[in-house]
Amino acid sequence: MNCQQARPLIDFYADGELDADGILELEKHFHDCPACALEWRNAQALKKSLKQDALYFTAPAELRRAIKTELHSQVKPRENFWNWNWLTAATTSFATVCLALVLTVTLTRPSADQRLTQEIASSHIRSLMPGHLLDVVSTDQHTVKPWFNGKVDFSPPVKDLKAQEFPLIGGRLDYIGGRSVAALVFQHRKHVINLFIWPVNGKDSKPASLTPIQGYNVIHWSEANMTFWAVSDLNEKELMEFVQDYHTTNPL
Amino acid sequence: MASRTSIFMANGLFEQTVLPHLDAAYNLARWLAGNDHDAQDVTQEASLRAFKFFGSFRGENPRAWLLTIVRNTFYNWLKKNRPPEIAGELDDEALMVEDVSVNAEAVNLRVADASAVQRAIAELPVEFREMIVLREMEGFSYKEIADLSDVPIGTVMSRLARARKQLQKRLAGEFKPGGQK
Numbered sequence: 001m002n003c004q005q006a007r008p009l010i011d012f013y014a015d016g017e018l019d020a021d022g023i024l025e026l027e028k029h030f031h032d033c034p035a036c037a038l039e040w041r042n043a044q045a046l047k048k049s050l051k052q053d054a055l056y057f058t059a060p061a062e063l064r065r066a067i068k069t070e071l072h073s074q075v076k077p078r079e080n081f082w083n084w085n086w087l088t089a090a091t092t093s094f095a096t097v098c099l100a101l102v103l104t105v106t107l108t109r110p111s112a113d114q115r116l117t118q119e120i121a122s123s124h125i126r127s128l129m130p131g132h133l134l135d136v137v138s139t140d141q142h143t144v145k146p147w148f149n150g151k152v153d154f155s156p157p158v159k160d161l162k163a164q165e166f167p168l169i170g171g172r173l174d175y176i177g178g179r180s181v182a183a184l185v186f187q188h189r190k191h192v193i194n195l196f197i198w199p200v201n202g203k204d205s206k207p208a209s210l211t212p213i214q215g216y217n218v219i220h221w222s223e224a225n226m227t228f229w230a231v232s233d234l235n236e237k238e239l240m241e242f243v244q245d246y247h248t249t250n251p252l
Numbered sequence: 253m254a255s256r257t258s259i260f261m262a263n264g265l266f267e268q269t270v271l272p273h274l275d276a277a278y279n280l281a282r283w284l285a286g287n288d289h290d291a292q293d294v295t296q297e298a299s300l301r302a303f304k305f306f307g308s309f310r311g312e313n314p315r316a317w318l319l320t321i322v323r324n325t326f327y328n329w330l331k332k333n334r335p336p337e338i339a340g341e342l343d344d345e346a347l348m349v350e351d352v353s354v355n356a357e358a359v360n361l362r363v364a365d366a367s368a369v370q371r372a373i374a375e376l377p378v379e380f381r382e383m384i385v386l387r388e389m390e391g392f393s394y395k396e397i398a399d400l401s402d403v404p405i406g407t408v409m410s411r412l413a414r415a416r417k418q419l420q421k422r423l424a425g426e427f428k429p430g431g432q433k
Binding site for chain 1: 265266267268269271274275277278279282283288291292295296299300303312362363364366369370373384387388389393394409412413416419420423
């Protein structure tokens with residue numbers, strides 16, 4: 001290797017983008033060529049110079065606050081919020097204070113959601129014991145969906161996410177929160193995802209929220225009068241992907 | 253149903269996944285825009301865009317994803333707010349030629365003083381500055397930078413090489429006397 005060949009490789013070497021053969025040859029060249037060896041030291045010095053903490057700008061607290069405020073205002077767009085007159089507003093805030101007082105007393109117990117999350121995790125763990133996972137074994141959503149007829153009093157939105165690498169492997173009847181629910185079982189690599197579904201009365205859809213529990217991740221959301229609980233030992237990113245894919249895929 | 257919007261929109265997940273990278277977003281915006289006020293504007297707008305498009309996030313690398321948005325937001329902002337000659341395109345072909353030349357002057361660079369480095373980076377053309385930030389401060393690979401900034405990987409390499417040459421030249425006279433580690 002000569003200097004002309006060596007020089008462009010110095011950056012790649014410093015950036016960790018040079019293959020093993022290149023590294024060997026380049027190091028050999030440094031050994032023989034003090035000028036290139038100096039270039040290499042200069043490259044390292046420059047790197048260190050650029051990596052100083054003082055050069056990294058951290059986000060000002062005011063910016064962080066402004067963004068959070070803005071996000072929260074986007075979350076609940078209530079068009080007529082500002083049309084409320086002040087009397088209504090005052091009454092509402094008084095009522096809110098009273099409610100808050102009552103809630104502080106009652107909510108020292110775990111909330112309904114917390115209890116459900118625990119139940120979901122337990123049910124997931126139980127389903128993984130031999131012979132408990134599937135009542136209907138099928139990768140065909142057209143088999144799985146009708147299977148629930150007569151077993152639960154609703155028709156769960158069954159979707160196959162094979163294309164997104166979360167194939168449906170079957171379904172199961174389960175019992176959560178004092179009622180029969182549908183459990184759809186998906187697989188991602190070796191990981192099992194249980195998706196529990198049952199109907200709810202509220203019209204509001206509820207955005208997804210993630211809760212880690214006992215080493216599992218649980219994501220809960222509601223839409224189209226159904227409530228959904230996805231649980232798996234998948235990492236949160238992949239489970240989020242699953243939920244996002246499920247949400248955007250049309251049911252059959 | 254089956255809207256394109258994200259089911260994660262409102263709640264914790266956006267904040268959990270994306271907001272931890274707010275420093276990186278601001279740092280990039282700050283280096284690109286050159287001052288705190290504009291950087292805050294760009295970062296805020298980018299964060300809101302990220303929030304709106306969170307549904308399209310595929311869950312691979314939230315930091316790279318957010319920085320892509322910051323970068324795009326910045327260049328849109330630049331088009332609106334700065335005269336075109338500053339936002340001019342770089343001739344990368346011309347840069348390639350010079351990059352391979354062997355540097356005649358044998359400078360002996362040490363770890364330079366932060367304020368000197370800051371000045372030297374600020375003097376770089378914006379297309380070079382972003383390469384330095386993404387590579388040296390964020391540690392992205394050439395491939396990641398190419399994807400993030402939507403230029404061919406060869407352009408990433410040539411811009412980086414050229415940026416470093418300029419920095420070395422500027423810093424050669426300015427290293428701390430006695431140097432550091």
